[in-house]
Amino acid sequence: MAKVDGVGTFNNTVGVIPYLALEPDEFEAEVARYRAGGIEETTFTPWRLRRGVYGQRQPDAQMMRIKLPGGLANAAQLEALAQVTDAYVPLNKGHITTRENIQFHHVKLEDAGQVMRVLGEVGLSTREACGNTVRNVIADPLIGVDPQQAFDITPYLVAYVRKFVRHPVPQNMPRKIKTAFSSGDHDPALAGMHDLGFIAKVQDVDGTPRKGFKMVVGGGTSIQAKVAATLYEFVPVEEYLRVSEAVLRVFNQADELRQNKMMARIKVLVHRYGIEKVREWVEEELAKPWAQEGDYDPEPLMAYAQETPPALPGNGSTGGDNNKEFQIWKRTNVMEQAQKGYFAAYAKVSQGDLTGEQFRGIAKAAAQYGSGSVGFSAEQNLAFRWVPEASLFGLWQELETIGLSDGGVYSITDVTSCPGTDSCKLGITSSMGLNRAVIDGLNASPELLDDPLVNKLHVKMSGCPNGCGRHHLANIGFHGASIKGPEGQQVPAYEMFIGGGFENGQLEYGERLKAKVAAKLVPQAVSRVLHYYQEQRNDGEEFNDFVHRADSGAFEALLAEFRDVGPLNKENLPMYMDWGKTILYKLERGEGECAI
Secondary structure, three states: OEEOOOOOEEOOOOOOOOOOOHHHHHHHHHHHHHHOOOOOHHHHHHHHHOOOEEEOOOOOOEEEEEEOHHHEEEHHHHHHHHHHHHHHOOOOOEEEOOOOOEEEEEEOHHHHHHHHHHHHOOOOEOOOOOOOOEEEEEOOOOOOOOOOOOOOOHHHHHHHHHHHOOOOHHHOOOOOEEEEEEOOOOOOOOHHHOOEEEEEEEEEEOOEEEEEEEEEEOOEOOOOOEOOEEEEEEEEOOOHHHHHHHHHHHHHOOHHHHHOHHHOOHHHHHHHHOHHHHHHHHHHHHOOHHHHHOOOOOHHHOOOOOOOOOOOOOOOOOOOOOOHHHHHHHHHHEEEOOOOOEEEEEEOOHHHEEOHHHHHHHHHHHHHHOOOEEEEOOOOOEEEEEEEHHHHHHHHHHHHHOOOOOOOOOOOOOOEEOOHHHOOOOOOOOHHHHHHHHHHHHHOOHHHHOOHHHHOOOEEEEOOOOOOOOHHHOOEEEEEEEEEOOOOOEEEEEEEEEOOEOOOOOOEOOEEOOOOEEHHHHHHHHHHHHHHHHHHOOOOOOHHHHHHHOOHHHHHHHHHHHHOOOOOOOOOHHHHOOOOOOOOOOOOOOOOOOOO
């Protein structure tokens, strides 16, 4: 057992975030006091958010966000997620987010405490999954098994999470802190788009190789997309927790940011004053007594339940040699691990939604064919880890029984989106409905899918400008908007971005075009752009290179017709409805709780 900042003890074999049994009891007591009028909503809401319970678009319905540090979950945790899905979630599905959380929607406030208990017993937590806190810490699904890794960053991510959960400094910062750990310079977790990012490096110090991190600060998307700046090129692993706390303290003390919650991210501080000034503030913090007197050795916080790889069989035969669908899946969804003989096998999860039956099937498959654990990805998929080659066909067959055996992970039909107006108060459009429509349109266009340069592209959409669908990073991205019909009626629409990407450690945000597209015409607009690319590109020219060579005005002219929806009449009625909806569109954007 190990102590964590004086708040209790935890069992390193159960989970990363310590579960305190008193917290669900406290939550239920506070809910009862709130219902009885004993606590104001302005006080209750931020308290509720720090416990991972978030108000939805629908009255008196909650979204619960479950943190998966590093995106990792074991079989017992997957079974618990299935139990919650079946017992407490009316739509019987959990949603993988682009922050590698699992979100449950439409949960009753009075049920949230019991959900915390079910999850806590297997080492899962909602603690500080919302609010102005250190949010879930993400990594790539190949964390610890990445062939390109500088070293295994898993224990250092674990120590960071444990250090700052329930820590007094990040309980009510100006806004949230999103953190990513990447295993090497190829930056698979996209540290550069995060508030605080760590990129693993090994550096010679006085002739001795030492592990450490390049630390970057101030990345983020939304309406002011920024790439993080380098705070330090190399921080030894013995010091990264101390430097991290200094960064959090600088941010927490930036009272000017508290004046406008929409501008209260650390990226504003970095890009307003410059990284040199921020570094100066950090070093002033590091000279203070807290930094000299505190314990910042990560070692006591690093122990965690190790995965148990299955034994390698005597031969590498997989079976399924004559199964076309399996061979496609194996070619597109399977990657070799750093450890010889083992593979990571991806399951493509449509829209990031999983039923209780699928959670259980994933748990069974992980235990039977891999290490018992899976890694969830920011692309809303998951990877089975430590799978011997001889087990791949059996794994694929198991996935086929639960509807997760499709090939094409990270292909153009692997579309990412946030929940949008299905549940989010800030949603402007039905991004999930558009997700389905774009995939349907692409699947009906074999001339596009058969083109390798097209098939490798990424399409993403968000229901509002905030970027939860990571549309800034897409080759073709969209965020929700609205336009007016010829008689002034509201029409659901999207702003379009082109040229974003994240290949080989290079992070690039897309360019926003000056052309809004009506929601019901987006699939046609995607098709038009892709066919234009096919027709006009040079031999072998990548899409983003083509975008940079072409004039943005050419794309805007190409898309101009997709704004016109015609008058509101019987024939055009669908244009005035959002995807998956049967009523006329009306922009209804509430006050979200992200900035409370």
